[in-house]
Amino acid sequence: MSLNSKAVGSMQLGDHLCLFFDNDEERRSIMAAYVRDGVRAGQKIIYISDAVTATEVLDWLLGAERDAPVAGPDGPGGPGDAADPVDLAAAMEEGHFVVRTAEETFLASGRFDPQGSLDLMATEIDLALVQGYSGVRIAGEARFSLRRWPGTEQHGDFERMLDEMFMTNDLKAMAICQFDRRWFDAERLAELEACHMGHVGADAYYDDGSLRITPIFSPPGVALAGVIDESTRPAAEKVLESVATRTNLLCLDVGGVTDCDADGLRLLTRADGPERGPNRGLLLRGVAPRLGERIESAGLARASGLAIDPAPR
Known part of the structure; x- marks a missing residue:
């Protein structure tokens, strides 16, 4: 990986990274590891989907767990995974793993408001810490910004403001923003890349x-x-x-x-x-x-x- 990239398993609280992908298996592998590691660490996971339901997101992530290859003793599939299995369905039932659509999250007021969305995230983080979680993992699918909902033309501003919030505050949170190269053109991706601390990639086998x-x-x-x-x-x-x-x-x-x-x-x-x-x-x-x-x-x-x-x- 390049110097401005991290394996998903190496992410720490305070990271705000982007995932540029053109392969659904790559995205699923990274996001399954991100969610699984968060449950193990006692962190609350908030997954913001473009439009699909919580059940669909859960089924999608469970597919990555089923398809994961067996690895060597120091990689995924080794003794650590076997000794510490993660039940994502149970985590969802307990509120440990929460899925919301972008429309539910960002358009409650009828339009996308960057500052209001940041305030909502800050409130979610504070609430999770009060509930006893050790931190918060946020994952967001960004394709909603192409739907021409009111205010979504400010999505770039939101990403810049979010990055500044992570850079200037000691947040007990981390975030991955997901961008599909098949939907975002190269110029737009270059602008969005500048709004993140770096890229996230898959863990080593x-x-x-x-x-x-x-x-x-x-x-x-x-x-x-x-x-x-x-x-x-x-x-x-x-x-x-x-x-x-x-x-x-x-x-x-x-x-x-x-x-x-x-x-x-x-x-x-x-x-x-x-x-x-x-x-x-x-x-x-x-x-x-x-x-x-x-x-x-x-x-x-x-x-x-x-x-x-x-x-x-």
Whole structure:
């Protein structure tokens, strides 16, 4: 991730980050982790949807929980998740996890009022703290701002004011604002980006300091960075086996791989082998010249269904 980005699991109270996405699975993965982590931390979650109901949001997030890949011992799916499961449905019933539509939240007075919306958020935060929560997690879908409701032309002002509120106050809250690149043009996104402290991204599936495996969503797969050797290979194999079963074409971005032993090469080139079924493919993306030469000399470049995309020179 870039310097102005944070993994969702690393967010702290006081963060006001944006999520720019063009893939629904990416958004769902990040938001499910955000909500789940908030419940575990004893924080109240306020999710502001564009228009869908609380039940629909819950079903959508539960789908991410069901589809999450198994990871290594230091990533999602490891002992920490198993030992501390989260019942999102129960959290919603208890008021720990609240979903409201943008219309309910921002248009109670008949028009969108930036200052009134900020005051409402401040009141919600104060109330949650009085109720005993350790903080508040706010998540907002921003597509409502394109609906031409009265006052929504001031949405940019609202984002700037919200960022200033987070920057100048010691808030026991954090926020993610969600922007779909398929609806917002590049110029508008650049303006909105400037109204946030940075971007939020997905958590790593595995990271032990030597090897980091993170999800990519378009095309679906993972990015690997670091060393693949005897110590890290079992975790990599576990992640790849889980991810490979979920897509017909698996992309492994290996541009960050600095070293890889012979067994690691075989793992990378067979990550979506024929035993996983017919009509499946594997793309190795960002293959450095040295890594490509080793794959070729080992006779692995001609594996069935394998395509190799060299790194730019």
